[in-house]
Amino acid sequence: MCVKWSDQGGVTAYVSTPTRYSSWSNPDRSGRNNGNLLNSTGFKDDIYDDIFCLEEDDTNGVGSSFAAVRRGGSSYKQNKSKNRIIDGGKNVISKASSFWSSTVGGTITSVKSLFQSKKSKKEQELLEQLQTMPVRRVVLTNSTILPPDIVRTAVKRAGLIGGPLRMDRVQELARTLKRWYVREGYVLNSVTGASLDPETATASITVEEPVVSRLPVDIVFCKEMIIDDDTGELMTFKKYREKKQKELDDKSGGLGRFQRLQEVKIDRKDLNTTFITTTGRTKATKIAQAMNLNPGQPFQYFDDRWNKIASSGIFSKVLKKSPESASDGGVCLQVFATEPPPRHLEYGIGKSVWTNSWEGEVDFDWRNVFGGGESAGVMVRRGTKDPAPSVRLRFGDDKFGLEGGYDVEAFTDFLGDTGKDTKEDNENDDDGPSSTLELDKDSLLSRRGATFRLRNPISPTIITNSVASASLERTSTTTGQLENIGSATLTLGPFRRLLPMEARSSISTTITGGTRLQGKGDDDITVLGSFTGASIGQLLPYTMASATTRQILPLSLSSRDDGTSPITLALQHTASMSTPNLPRHEAKAMGNSAQIRGASADCMASSTVKGTTEIRIPVAAPRVGSGTVVLFGDWFCVQKDMNSPFHSKSSIGIGIRKSIQGLPLKYDLSYSSEGKFKPMFGMGMDFDV
Structure with missing residues (x-):
């Protein structure tokens, strides 16, 4: 007969089959029936199956017998002979048990049922x-x-x-x-x-x-440190670089920071790094609000909301995120993450949409100001011939890219309109209708105002991306005339879509409605004898709309082994239109934005259609490095005003794209329909979806 042992090593029941896999522990100091034995052997050998098959009279010595066998107290031959005897006994007992079960098994069951208690019978019937x-x-x-x-x-x-x-x-x-x-x-x-x-x-x-705990989100801020191979100490990347640079200077004989013969190169992948806990700026309550995790409410988690938070820029790297049990019985979302530097200073050059001239730009941005993804910044731009800079102050909270984000911007822009285009128009269109306001014939100087933007005013479940904005501004001319403009804009998109063969596309639309209100000049003087009291306070409504589509079509599949980019066909088309009374600086911005490479700019426009086609070929040279060669073709159709016909221009050319010290540089050489070759230099990335 075989026995089954309880947790304390005693006999609890008799069973008809041997127990092969068992675990137990004994708190006494003798070490008998120690659970570690199971972990060390696993009972995978058949020789140990017989240990549990003992005679009923020998149950008192099970512990000692088992310990002796496990410790190797007998020789291998003795164990083998004993095992043969036990195997023979097992076969005899098994055959006898089968015979008596088939003979008197039914009788025993009937007898047991006669001697069952009423409670047992009732439980059996209920079952x-x-x-x-x-x-x-x-x-x-x-x-x-x-x-x-x-x-x-x-x-x-x-x-x-x-x-x-x-x-x-x-x-x-x-x-x-x-x-x-x-x-x-x-x-x-x-x-x-x-x-x-x-x-x-x-x-x-x-x-x-499960419900949310009193602390819905727990953020553990981490910092990556280098383990110095020489001393085993933790070092920042900056100190580690300084140490290696000093060692390199000592070996190469460098004379100082500005006379170094060689710069040290460090690859993070080759370093032995670890993460340590540190302090951070992001508030866990802000993350909980964005995830809609409220204490005492059922725990609810959405991947799309978390993905927007993780990609909003407040975390440079999310090491781990998981729901964990809290001490109050609730569930807490625990996040291990690193944070990026809060302050950024960027600079660049570009062309102004107002003057179409080159200008330099410096942008300072302070992110995550109050621990909830807020940002504050100032941007200063100035052209080569501008008498005054353009300045923008901004503060915003994008709510981690979710609904309810906003930003406020105050601006003063130098427009630099000399009135030359207006004079040329008067010479060419003497017989045409006069302008609604003689103010449009004066030279614009600047615009000042403020803009408020609300991100995702429409639920993302209906419209993925949407932005609504309201703007109030005042323009002034060189003679002191003023004009007040109020407008509201709704932008839908971009709506992105993945296409077969790794292609992708997007579309975005913008519609603007506003009104112009003419005010008095600083000196209450008339200009050209037309600025009368009757025109003061006159409302001139206007509307403007535009749509942009983009497609990126790979012409060859990228190689996953070397990670090279494929040859791609890039398409971009933009259509814009407006009603009469469009403010002059907005009309100039529309015309300048429709400019193509190699062609002269058309300053003012009321309707435009523009298209761009590019074939981007990635290249790599041993010494120069990787870059991109671009074959392009541009075209546009422009209508200057409602009474003018459309006219078009086009150009073709070749360009080179190369990033140097993190600055994306571009150089294009184009030939336009005007019969002119023109080189163009610029900074910035090419359009993408």
Whole structure:
């Protein structure tokens, strides 16, 4: 007969088959029945199966016998002979047990049933009744979020009503409810059990619905440090670079920072680094609000919301994120992350949309000001011939790219309109209708105002990306005339779409509505004899709309082994139109934005259509490095005003793209339909989806 041992090494029951895999522990100091033995051997050899098959009279010596065998107290031959004897005994006992079970097994069962207590008989009858009792009703006893319709549908799909409470049906119910939980963001919720009331035939389903703890989000800020191979100390990347540079200077004989013969090169992939905890700026409460995690509410997690938070720029790297049990019994979202530097200074050069002249730009940005992704900054631009700079002050909170983000901007822009174009128009269009306001014939000087933008005013479930803005500004001329302009703009998009063969496309639209209100000049003087009191306060409404489409089509698949970019065909088309009374600086901006490479600019426009086609060929040279050769073709059609015809221009050319010290440089050589070759230099990335 075989025995089964309890946790304390005593006999608990007699069984008819040997127990092959068991674990136990004994708190006494003798070391008998120590659980570590199981971990060291695993009982994978058949020789150890016989250890548990002992005579009933020998149960008192099981512990010592087992310890002796495990410690190797007998020789291998003695063990082998004993095992043969035990195997023979096992075969005899097994055959005898099978014979007597088939002979008197039914009689023993009948005798046992006669001597059962009334309580045991009642429990047996109840068990048999529950196994065949049809379920009349199903209830969820502790759910607070499952809708009744979802429960009814899941119960019907599982077939619980009208049949016995079977395990497979409960599992089907659990799978259906789990799918609903995950779809709604309750990723930790699940079905935990089921019971049946014999009096009412009601099946009670229990679920686990964890709630958010008092601390919904816990952010552990980390910092990557280098483990010095020489000393084993932790060092920052800056100090490690200084140390290696000093060692290199000592070897090469460098004379100082400005007379170094060689700069040290450090590859982070080759360094032995680790992460340590540090302090951070991001507030956990802001992340909890963005994730809609409120204390005491059911824990709900959405991947798309977290992905927007992680890609918003507040974290440079997210090492780990997971829901963890809190001390108060709730669930806390724990995040291990590193933060980027808060302050950034950027600079560059470009062309002004107002004057179409080259200008330098310096932009200072301070991010995550109050720990919730807020940003403040100032940008200063000035052209080579501008008498005054253009300045913009901004403050914003994009809410991690989610709904409700906003930013406020105050600006003063130098427009630099000399009135030359207007004079040429008067010479060419003497017979045409006069302008609505003689103000349009004066030279613009500057514009000052403020803009308020609201990000995602439309729910992202309806429109993925949307921006609404309102602007108030005042323009002034060189003679002191003033004009007040109020406008509102709605931008939808870009709406991005992935196409077959790694292609992608996007589309975005913008519509603007506003009005112009003429004011008095500084000296209350008239200009050209037309600035009269009747024109003061006159409202001139206007509307402007534009749409842009972009497509990136790979002409060859990229190689995943070397990571090279494929040859791509890039397309971009923009259409813009406006109604009369469009402010002059807006008309100039529309005309300048429609300029193509190699062609002269058309300063003012009321309607434009522009297209660009590029073939981008990545190249690499041993000494020069990687870059891109661009073959391009540009064209546009422009209408100067409502009474003018459309005219078009086009150009073709070749360009080179190369990043030097992180600055994306571009150089183009084009030939226009005007019959002119023109080189162009610029900075910035080419358009993408």
